[in-house]
Amino acid sequence: MTTAVVVPAYRVAQYRRYVAGEAxxxxxxxxxxxxxxxxxVQLASPGVAGVVLALSAVPRLLLMVLGGPLADRFDARALMVGSDALRAVVMVAAAGIALVATDLWLLVAVALIFGTVDAVFMPAAGSLRPRLLETEQLSDGAALRELGIRAALTLGAPLGGALVTVGGLALACAVNxxxxxxxxxxxxxxxxxxLERVERREPYGAALRAGLRYLLSHRMLRPLLLVTLLFNIGFVGPMNIGLALLSEDRGWGAPGIGFLLAGFGVGAAVGALVMLRVRVRRHIGIGIALGAVGEAVGIAGATLAPNLGLAVASTVVVGLLGGPMGIMCASLTQANTDDAFRGRVSSVQALLSLGVTPLVMGLVGVLAGQFGTTAAMLGSAVVEASAALPCLLLARLRRASIS
Incomplete structure (x- = not known):
């Protein structure tokens, strides 16, 4: 009896194209x-810029969950292509507007339209991704995607800054x-x-409710969602605002923030590279728990480090363990989700990841103001470590496998 050899995900040509396209x-x-x-900022002030950015995120967050049933009801690839095409049109229009006149209300209008169109892309991508791979390839497939997304996030901000410096908003929108x-x-x-044959005549509202019932009743996905929520609550505050506050308190300044974030980025990249070669198939819950505790230790280490060098080393640990933890959560979720609900599950996960970010950032800022940066960071570390509890206490999650 022969056993078919499953090639790594990075050798699947169309999956590489998928990762490149999403990145x-x-x-x-x-x-x-x-x-x-x-x-x-050029038209108003940094404060107004913050308000505009917050407004631009509202339709994206609201429609992200609402986009889940669409991804399950229609062709996910077509939705992704349509989102890309419409965003390209919006950017061309924005570039043309910027050449003529840039009014604040026009920027707000473009931002709202862009956020609305953008919201469809992520649930559709989450629905499509598992259908390009075999179950055994999900772990290293998630690792390859992590590398692609990490590279895009790292390069995007500097590229945007360079484009607006050289040619203003018009050039940035055109290149975009x-x-x-x-x-x-x-x-x-x-x-x-x-996809397996799915009945598509279900009303939209009923489909949305069915997706939520599916998630809340699933013995594996329900605790995984809790783990994801705790992980993100403990992580996004320190990484998005905590390190900046810490660097300010310690006198490390703007270069310190850059070094701390660079340390995290390097660690996350290395962790993803390791996961390309290492397939964790059994006792995945234990691996996720170790990652959560390790990240908590890294956050606490960065907070209590007596100098910048040790703080950077701690953020490397956060990235090194956080990357594999996210990869294991993603691959286990994909392996346990029925085709009919992939879009809706992906949309809720995206909301738990992106939706909590502004709320947690605000909460960490308030706590830092009331009790100090150290207390806020250590509190986040405790929440991060608590993500390990469901993984260790629930046998079905502790012994989970991908096969």
Whole structure:
């Protein structure tokens, strides 16, 4: 009896195209938000820029969950291509407007339209991704995607800054339109595994409720969602605002923030590279728990470090363990989600990841103001460590496997 050899995900040509297309799309998102903030500051003030950026995120967050049933009801690839095409059109229009006149209300209007169109992309991407791979490839497939997204997030902000410096908002929007076209060209070539036959006459509201019932009643996905929520609550505050506050308190200044974030980025990249070669198939809950505790130790270490060097080393640990933890959570979720609900599950996960970010950032800021940065950071570390509890206490999660 012979056993079929499953090649690593990075050797699957169409999956590489998928990762490239999604990464380029995320790169375009980052360029746009940097260009939007720059243009708003030129017209008004940093405070107004913050309000505009917050407004631009509202339709994206609201429609992200609402986009889940669409991804399950219609062709996910077509939705991704359509989102890329519409965002390219919006960016071309924004570039033309910027050449003529840049009024604040026009920027707000473009931001709202962009956020609305952008919201469809992520649930559709989450629905499509598992259908390009075999179950045994989900772990290293998630690792390859992590590398692609990490590269896009790292390059997007500097690229956006360089573009607006050279040619202002018009050039940034024009180049951004090109990124969405490139993403479109990559994604339209994909040939995912066909979905099982799904009844599509269910009303939209009923489909949304069915997705929530599916998540809340699933013995594996329900605790995984709790782990994801605790992980993100403990993580996004320190990484998005905590390190800046810490660097200010310690006198490390702007260079210190850069070094701390760079340490995290290097650690996350190394962790993803390791996961490309190491397939964790059994006792995944234990691996996730170790990652959560390790990240908590890294956050606490950065907080209590007596100098910048040790703080940077601690953020490397956060990235090194956080990357694999996220990869294991993603692959276990994909392996346990029925095809009929992939879009809705992906949309809720995205909300738990992106939706909590502004709320947690605000909470960490308030706590730091009331009790000090150290207390706020250590509190976040405790929440991060608590994500390990469901993984260790629930046998079904502790012994979970991907096969």
């Amino acid at each position: 380029v799309s995320v790169l375009g998102d980052q360029v746009w938000y940097v260009a939007l903030s720059w243009a708003t 339109a090109v990124t969405f076209v490139l993403s479109l060209l990559a994604i339209r070539t994909l040939r995912p595994r066909p």
